[in-house]
Amino acid sequence: MEIKSVKKLTDYKHLNLFSINYQDRENCGKKWIFSSRSKYLNPLEKKHTNPDAVVIVPLHVQEKKLVLIKEFRVCLGGYQFGFPAGLVDRGETVTQAGKRELYEETGLSVTKVLKKSPAVFSSSGMTDESVSLLFVQCRGKPTNRFNETSEDIQTIMLSRENAEDLLSDTNTKFDVKSWIILNTFASCVVI
């Protein structure tokens, strides 16, 4: 497999389509279209060490609860359960962005970072988007008063029993990361 050329197909601010010409294993010319947040004309030149976004997995120590958010997702036209998350701003570290986003979206404060993933990929069949998962302990009382006007967020604090109930509700939409971690959490496994 060999990449031959990359072309930017659209010119929007936050998200664009790109086309890659490549040779397959039998040297046939093929084309692959993907979406990217990249600011470069060729996203393949980007180093993959810095993630586009941070996803915070917050454990509220005092309450012994896992923190999720129920958020209006424009492109789903409805509410989805997931973890607090956001883009890493220029000049910010993943940890700084994680602390900021958790506070803005839930009002909670990070007390300890437990684990930080490398930049891992959301769905590399269709996008080069990468995120870093930041597992943290946090404290405080949830509030949505630091939300932006384009955000509609409710903080959800889940015990293991609540997690099980939520997972069994067939009308609920989940982000894939929260579904996996919620399952582990509900199975009484230490995260």
Add this chain to the structure above:
Amino acid sequence: MEIKSVKKLTDYKHLNLFSINYQDRENCGKKWIFSSRSKYLNPLEKKHTNPDAVVIVPLHVQEKKLVLIKEFRVCLGGYQFGFPAGLVDRGETVTQAGKRELYEETGLSVTKVLKKSPAVFSSSGMTDESVSLLFVQCRGKPTNRFNETSEDIQTIMLSRENAEDLLSDTNTKFDVKSWIILNTFASCVVI
């Protein structure tokens, strides 16, 4: 928050950009661009019960190993570790698609389906793509002879110790789902 209108911005075969006009919490007009595999002019009309794709989490019972694939990902310009996966074809169930994709990508056969997630979302800040996770037991000997010519796949069978080693390799690219599950697997937790 209220969706006002949806517009298809591009006209490619497998992936397109769409624009949504919506009103934020203070009734200001805003715009959100996202990518979608949807064949509809308005992806918001799509029911979210059927996922776009299936992601198989295979446990090789005889070998007591978790199965991953190391796959060339065109839009990353390199290899990534992840789970076998693929689009659910028209008329196929998620389980049928999962069995087919596992066989095509690894040569392994499903012996038992352990768990199937609902359609959960890959990264709903930028796409409405949804996947169903299919946790299965499998058997057989890995081979890549059923790969398509545009696929470059190596099957990786991991013990808990191997999983730990792989996670500590800083040069490895991971899909986010495999990174989370690999961590759980490495921590000696039953999946």
